Each structure stands twice: as C-alpha cells, then as structure tokens.
Amino acid sequence: MSTLRAVLLDLGGVFYEADRPIPGATEALARLRESGLPLRFVTNTTRQSRAALLRELAGRGLAIAQDELFTPATAARDLLVGRGLRPLLLIHPDLAPDFAGLDTAEPNAVVVGDAGEHFRYATLNQAFRLVHGGAPLFALGRNRYFQEADGLSLDAGPFVAALEYASGQTAELLGKPAPAIFRAALASTGCAPADAVMIGDDVDSDVNGAIDAGLRGILVNTGKYRPGDESRLKPGGVVVNDIGAATTVALR
Structure with missing residues (x-):
C-alpha cells in the first residue's frame, strides 16, 4: 500500500449534519492536524459563498485556512x-x-x-x-x-x-465527482493521487469519484449515507462508522 501523504475530506455529513456536530469530529480533525499531513477540504456546497462557509466552519470549531478549501x-x-x-x-x-x-x-x-x-x-x-x-x-x-x-x-x-x-x-x-477537483486539491499539496485518501459520506461523489481519480476512499456511515450504499463502492474503498473511525483507518 502507498504511503499516505495527504488527506482530502468532505465537510457536511462528515463533520456535521445540518446544525449538529457529529460526535468525535473535532477530535478527529485534531488528530489529523497532529499527524502533520496536508489536509484539503473538498465540498460541493453551493448555498453559500466561500468566505461565508469559512466563517461558519470557524463558528463550528473547525479552523480551516482559505487555501485548504476547494469549492x-x-x-x-x-x-x-x-x-x-x-x-x-x-x-x-x-x-x-x-x-x-x-x-x-x-x-x-x-x-x-x-x-x-x-x-x-x-x-x-x-x-x-x-x-x-x-x-x-x-x-x-x-x-x-x-x-x-x-x-x-x-x-x-x-x-x-x-x-x-x-x-x-x-x-x-466542475465539482465532485469530476476528477479535476480532486486533482486540483492534491496539486496544491504536491501529492500524487495514489498517496492520498478521500473521506466522505457520498458513495458516488466523494468516494467513487476519488477512486476514479486515483485516490483511496473511505465512506462514513453518517450524513447522507444510507444502508446499501456500500454495495456501490468501487474497489479501493472501505466503509467505517464515522470520521473518528475513518481517521484511525487513514493514519494506521
């Protein structure tokens, strides 16, 4: 297995559901930060501006830099x-x-x-x-x-x-699952797709899209996940309970 050199993450459904934080999400982000790996947040959210989204994320306790967010x-x-x-x-x-x-x-x-x-x-x-x-x-x-x-x-x-x-x-x-958005996020880290993983709650847009772009994928059973989604998961993807479990799998 390739060495992990970067982590891409979805936001909604992974760190929070509507106005509710997903248990363990902030702790998982702290663990990922502590790993020293470059993180990029790749979202298809199009109901608010990039600046407004960054402010909202900060209010949720998710400190994300502007150059880490791809929309x-x-x-x-x-x-x-x-x-x-x-x-x-x-x-x-x-x-x-x-x-x-x-x-x-x-x-x-x-x-x-x-x-x-x-x-x-x-x-x-x-x-x-x-x-x-x-x-x-x-x-x-x-x-x-x-x-x-x-x-x-x-x-x-x-x-x-x-x-x-x-x-x-x-x-x-222009958004997920188009390979271009995953590759643009990775290009900013200097990481090859084979050395990166994408964590998301949408089996098609997040995980299978990332796999098609050459990354590994982890599907979390939160957010929009519904039972049976794993049956559509492409080779190279795994299913876990939440972002905490996904972080453990990614970093081991």
Missing part, C-alpha cells in the same frame, strides 16, 4: 473568466459573492448550482433555451440529494439532469 464555485469563476463567458447563474443568492464582478449581460453560458427554493421555471426555461441554442452548460455539482435537519433534500443534480435531458447537451462538471 466548485471557485473553479467555475476561473473557467468563466478564462474563456471570456457571460453566465446565466442558476445559483443560491448566498453564493452570488463568489461570482461578483462577472459580466452577466446577454449570457452565453449557464452555471447551475444548488439554488434550493430559488429555482424558478422562468430561469430554468431561459437556461434551457440558451443551452439548446449552443451555450455551454456548467454544473457545480451532480449530487442527487443532501441531508438537512428535517430529512433529505434535492441537490443540484436533478436540475442539471433536467436541462441535459431537455437540451440534449451534457454539462461540464
């Missing part, structure tokens, strides 16, 4: 600027600061995140018309659902799938 919105902004695109943003209003200053007049591209209750037929139809007419479609994530305090809720994936189905086009994925 699809950051990747999307870089891509839009690099390609000179004007986006129609189907995103949550709280994510808007991550796209501030971009030219959105006469959009020629579509970006879809988790807009939650702010998804509207009119904007979805505008997005459909643009993509059907040839505009590129970018997905900040393809997650089917996530865990909230009162149960599971639809994530961005079903809305991305609807636009793909209606337009006949395929979205370019």
Whole structure:
C-alpha cells in the first residue's frame, strides 16, 4: 500500500449534519492536524459563498485556512473568466459573492448550482433555451440529494439532469465527482493521487469519484449515507462508522 501523504475530506455529513456536530469530529480533525499531513477540504456546497462557509466552519470549531478549501464555485469563476463567458447563474443568492464582478449581460453560458427554493421555471426555461441554442452548460455539482435537519433534500443534480435531458447537451462538471477537483486539491499539496485518501459520506461523489481519480476512499456511515450504499463502492474503498473511525483507518 502507498504511503499516505495527504488527506482530502468532505465537510457536511462528515463533520456535521445540518446544525449538529457529529460526535468525535473535532477530535478527529485534531488528530489529523497532529499527524502533520496536508489536509484539503473538498465540498460541493453551493448555498453559500466561500468566505461565508469559512466563517461558519470557524463558528463550528473547525479552523480551516482559505487555501485548504476547494469549492466548485471557485473553479467555475476561473473557467468563466478564462474563456471570456457571460453566465446565466442558476445559483443560491448566498453564493452570488463568489461570482461578483462577472459580466452577466446577454449570457452565453449557464452555471447551475444548488439554488434550493430559488429555482424558478422562468430561469430554468431561459437556461434551457440558451443551452439548446449552443451555450455551454456548467454544473457545480451532480449530487442527487443532501441531508438537512428535517430529512433529505434535492441537490443540484436533478436540475442539471433536467436541462441535459431537455437540451440534449451534457454539462461540464466542475465539482465532485469530476476528477479535476480532486486533482486540483492534491496539486496544491504536491501529492500524487495514489498517496492520498478521500473521506466522505457520498458513495458516488466523494468516494467513487476519488477512486476514479486515483485516490483511496473511505465512506462514513453518517450524513447522507444510507444502508446499501456500500454495495456501490468501487474497489479501493472501505466503509467505517464515522470520521473518528475513518481517521484511525487513514493514519494506521
């Protein structure tokens, strides 16, 4: 087995569920910090800006540096600027600061995140018309659902799938499980994929996505995990009870 040189981690469902901390999570993070290994936090959360997320995490007792946090919105902004695109943003209003200053007049591209209750037929139809007419479609994530305090809720994936189905086009994925986001996080550590592990609660986006990118994967039985998810786990992945157990497995 390769030597462990970096650890990638999801946030929601791994360290906390809605407003509740997962028991042992802060202790597990302290153990990972003590190991001296570089840590990178790779999240598909798109209901708040990167700055707001960092503030929220600090309030939860999770001290994470800006350069340790990787989000699809950051990747999307870089891509839009690099390609000179004007986006129609189907995103949550709280994510808007991550796209501030971009030219959105006469959009020629579509970006879809988790807009939650702010998804509207009119904007979805505008997005459909643009993509059907040839505009590129970018997905900040393809997650089917996530865990909230009162149960599971639809994530961005079903809305991305609807636009793909209606337009006949395929979205370019910027969040997990796209290999690019795992590799970008690892590139900042200088670590090869074979020497890293990803810990997450989503068997498809977190663990299987990381395995496809060449990492090892650990699935925790918290957050959005549901019995039977382990049956979809690809070779190279293991299942444990929680982040505390995942930390033990990763560091041994």
